[in-house]
Amino acid sequence: MSERIKDTASRLAQPILEEMNLELIDVEYKKEGKNWFLRVFIDGEKGVDIEDCGKVSERLSEQLDKEDPIQGMYYLEVSSPGAERPLKNDKDIARSIGKHVYVTTYEAIDGEKAFEGLLKDFDGETLTIEGKVKQKTVTYTVPYNKVAKARLAIQF
Known part of the structure; x- marks a missing residue:
């Protein structure tokens, strides 16, 4: 189930990120305490700032609401992978x-x-x-x- 949610979030984020000349680095869907978090990590040639993250979050949230792949409540977080970003491939x-x-x-x-x-x-x-x-x-x-x-x- 977790993989399906991550795949769906990746698929929905991709066109948004391409339009903004940004790149999808990773997607996590995990429970911490009582809460579920969908975390989307993005980056760009010159990095990303809070504005980029906010725009992606807003647009991705709309797409997730339309498709509704997650049962129950969760928190969507869009952020930079940080200075020590993973090298995935x-x-x-x-x-x-x-x-x-x-x-x-x-x-x-x-x-x-x-x-x-x-x-x-x-x-x-x-x-x-x-x-x-x-x-x-x-x-x-x-x-x-x-x-x-x-x-x-x-x-x-």
């Missing part, structure tokens, strides 16, 4: 070349399961990450099929 990773990333893997690679640093390259099969270990620059080669999670990371 190969397209997200490719767009993140030159940015600081944090990647975890399903299994250890050279004894490590977590890699952080500058994403230098992604050829569709391998991520090349340049990081620091004890003040030394190291280069990690991470097979894409071993990536469990990837996100942008704030560099300090």
